Amino acid sequence: MATSKSKKPAKSKSKYKVIGTRPIRHDGADKVTGRARYGADTKLSGQLAGYILRSPHAHARIRHVDISAAVVSPGVHAVLIGSDLPEQGDRIAELGEGAVNMRHLRSNVLAQDKVLYRGHAVAAVAADNIHLAEDAAKKIVIEYELLPLVLDARSAMKPDAPILNDDVRTVEFGEVVSDSPTNVAKKVLFETGDIAAGFASASVIVEREFSTATVHQGYIEPHASSAVWHRDGRVTVWTCTQGSFTVRQQLAELLHIPATNIKVIPTEIGGGFGGKISVYEQPLAVLLSKKSGRPVKMILSRTDTFEATGPTPGSFIRVKLGADSSGRLVAGEAWLAYEAGAFPGSPIGPGCMCIFSCYDVPNARVEGYDVCVNKPRTNAYRAPGSTNASFAVESVIEDLCDQLNIDPLAFRLKNAAREGTRRVDGIVYPRIGLVECLEAVGTSDHWDAPIGPKSELKPATPSANGHAAVPVYRPSNLKIGRGIATGYWFNAGLKSSATVNVNFDGKVTLLEGSTDIGGSRAALAMILAETLGIAAEDVNPFVVDTDGVGYTDVTGGSRVTHTTGAAVHMAGLKIRDQMRELAAQIWGCPASKVKFKAGQFNGPEDKSFTFKELAARGLHHGEPISASATVNMDTCGGAFGAHICDVAVDPDTGKVDILRYTVVQDCGTAIHPSYVEGQMQGGAAQGIGWALNEEYFYDAAGTMRNSSYLDYRIPTCLDLPEIETIIVEVPNPIHPYGVRGVGEVPICPPPAAIAAAIHQAVGARMHDLPMNPPRVLAAILAKES
Known part of the structure; x- marks a missing residue:
């Protein structure tokens, strides 16, 4: 349950009759009774099952493919390989979530000449059932020539790094700046003020380096689609997607079908968070249906979802900040490299836009790089690019506060972005609510309370429902700490x-x-x-x-x-x-x-x-x-949040427990406060997982070794306390009801807030995500030595 304290403008309580209330969810009955239809629930007469064969190698050239045994396998109706997808040429298409190179999108759906990551789709089979389809796919013979691989951005940027895509050239300000193939697809550069003069005027300068791991959105429902190619050339697709029109456009461009001939029916969706925007299985289901003359359903396994759909990028970030003796920021510099995965398209642009977004930094320079590596092509994940950036800059802010001996909340209030502040990429803020969020932190129950859980459970005693409360076990040597951090998404x-x-x-x-x-x-x-x-x-x-x-x-x-x-x-x-x-x-x-x-x-x-x-x-x-x-x-007005986190750290093991957590966020106007609170809590929970546990763990051959929820550790109810919420309402001037987007911001502050709390608890600064027990213990031991 959420605890909500609304900070509202005067007279706002009587302004609306419906907005701000909490009616029962319109689709609630269908959801709780099981009547709601999700991606895998589509059942069509004569439906076949589709299966995708994937590469066992992270980087290899496809020398030869033999499908003859699969074609005659029992129950098989159609087999696809890369050459069955129409050629795209060298063209860029606008697909509703930015421009996409169609050659790369085609190659990601089904590889033809090279595989660029473990799990890259290489063939697809439609058969009477999934078991026959999988058996047939295993009979496809593919001759691979193994190639050297590269798994992190800094290594991929080196001159001698293996090149993934021969057609990629570095683009800066919309112009190609390199004639040679490269893994660096894009360079972003923002500057404002005089960076040299700014640092020259600083009394304190802090520079640190940070790394973050590849993480998955963690949606419960895997990708699932069903498709029918009708005899008149029309196509119907049922799919769990975040954008039915975007799927329609991608299918039209990839398969050379008029968009008017494609109907996309969105099913209910069991989570997406940005990961269900790009097409993966949908084009294959359509082509298998065309080839077989029957409807085809395709459901990705959990392993395939991890290994072959778009996670968020790993990153390397360097941040340098300078402040004068009064605690006023005077200069900032950032260098960011984001892993795009196999094909260009990481959220490096948003990362560069967001890194200094919470502060008034008069002199700043931000340089960013979009870098291809032998991992799945990245996709959006809740404020894509911003969480990485927030972790880095907020951690350096904490170091500045230490060196200046300034309270971290007071420092943030002094330097907070507000109406009229110019962001490093040139945007001047309209009316925004970051200051109000920080003020709400200062007046919150959490900020004034002793560090620790909101309420310790007492020894087991029967409750009203007959169940006993479980006492919390806290070893006496645990170290406790509190941290805060801010976050931003432009919406x-x-x-x-x-x-x-x-x-x-x-x-x-x-x-x-x-x-x-x-x-x-x-x-x-x-x-x-x-x-x-x-x-x-x-x-x-x-x-x-x-x-x-x-x-x-x-x-x-x-x-x-x-x-x-x-x-x-x-x-x-x-x-x-x-x-x-x-x-x-x-x-x-x-x-x-x-x-x-x-x-x-x-x-x-x-x-x-x-x-x-x-x-x-x-x-x-x-x-x-x-x-x-x-x-x-053109814009949504942007939104800000500030988080408070209390942790307990076991100095003997490095294990971190979240004792108490509060999310403060400006939502403009809370249409349905319960859903606003749910978004704030859900984003914070995902950010906590990103901070403490979650990562794609690759071996030297580029194989993900934790591609299941048994091994990929997302937070459970045992890992999280009650997440308290404080809704701040500073109406968005460009919306008729003052709405600001809510869902992205709450994932941004958690890693930095937790890192600050760990530092207060044990005195060790954390620079790498996730901050799992081995890393925290290593930082503690390094500090002691």
Whole structure:
């Protein structure tokens, strides 16, 4: 359960009737009763099972492929290899989440000439069942020529490093700056002020190096898709995706099919966090269906999900900060190298934009590199690139506070970004709420309390339900500490559409195209209800397919409640106008004489209709009431958060326990506070896992050795305390209801906050993630020696 303290502007409590309340989730009954249909739940008549054969090598040239034995294997209906995918040439396509090199996307879906990571897809089989498909795939004979591999960014940047992609050249400011093949696909450079003069004026300068591991989004549901190639050339795909229109566009570009001929039906989704935007199995399911003449379902195993879909990048970061004697930041310099995986596309741009984003740094330089390595092609993961950057810069801030003997909260308040602050990449902040978040930290119960758990469990005693509370075992030698950290995500705007239909019983149907991952159906229904002056329960929201609503970009970047919400609001305004016209027609007066207020239409001579009464009149007067709206928003306004963390460290083993954790975040306006709290808690839990346990562990041959949830350690309920939340509301000036995206920011501060708490507990600074027991113990021993 969340503990929420809302910091709201004056009079905001009475401003809205629906927004800020906590109605029951519209899709809750389907979710808890099992009626909701997820990716693997699609069942079609005559359906075949698809299986993907993957490379056992991290880097190798494909010399020869023999599928003859597989083709005649029992129960097999179709076999694919790389040459079955249409050639793409050297072209870039805009696919809704940035530009993509189509040759690279094609090669990632199914390798043709080279494999670039262990688990790279090399062939696919459709058969009567998954067992026959797997047996047939094992009969495919592939001759590999092994090539040297490289698994980290710094090694891949060396002149003698093995080259993964012969067509990659370094691009800087949109121009190719190297004629030779390279693993460095992109260089990012931001500068502001006079960096040399800034450091010359500093009283204290701290420079440190940091590394972070490759980590996975950890969604519960693996990738799953079903496809039918119809005889008229049309295609239908059911898939658990974060963006049905993005899947449609990727399929159209990859398979050379008109987008109009492709219908993508989004199923419910068991988590994504950025990892279910790119296509993996969908194109193969479509081609296998075309080749076999039957529907094909493909479900990735958990191992395949780990080894062959997009995790977040490992990184190496160097940060240098200078401050004057009063504790004012005067200069900052950062160097970042992010692992893109097999193909270019790491979030190095966002990382460079975010690294100094929480502070007013007048003189700064940020240099970043997108580097290919023999790992799976990276994908987004909740504020992609920002968590890595936050860990580095916040840790250096802590070092500065130590050397200046300044309280870390006071230092952050003194240097916090605020309205008018210019970010290193040139953006000038509008109204933002970082200062309010830090002030909320200072007045929180957590900040004022002794370090430790919020409430120690007492010795086992029966509770009201008959269960006994379990006493917490804490060895007497544990060292405790507290840390804080901030985080930022700029959020995305992009394009969204919505359609609203008014029914004659006064209820409203909402059709939208944003996959619901965190409760967005309820939030969008509430936005529409607030606009129309009706109850949230009177809105029926539906996530529909690509033929059922206008173009909508992905569920990602914390954009749905903001941007799709803006489209819903706009459609609601159109509905209000139409209903005013209907009332005017009934009353025989100009529409300008009909006023709308709080769900009621008021006309001349004290005439009035409630929304429901007027909707019922629509059956016999005028035309059906329906409206659609589409918006394209360049920005979401950005969001900030600050976290407090208490830890206990066992100095004999290096094990770290989280004793207490509080998330403070500016969400602009909390549409449904329960879902806002859930996003804050979920992001913090993932950030804690990233900080303490999670990593892709590769051997020297490039094989991931922990590709299951048994060995890849995400936090469980035994690893986490109650995560408390404090919602701060500084309305976003560019949104009709002041919304800021919520989902990305809370993953950013945890590693840095935990590192600061570890330092206070044992005096050791941590520079590498994850901060697992061996690393923490090594840091303790190094400090003691």
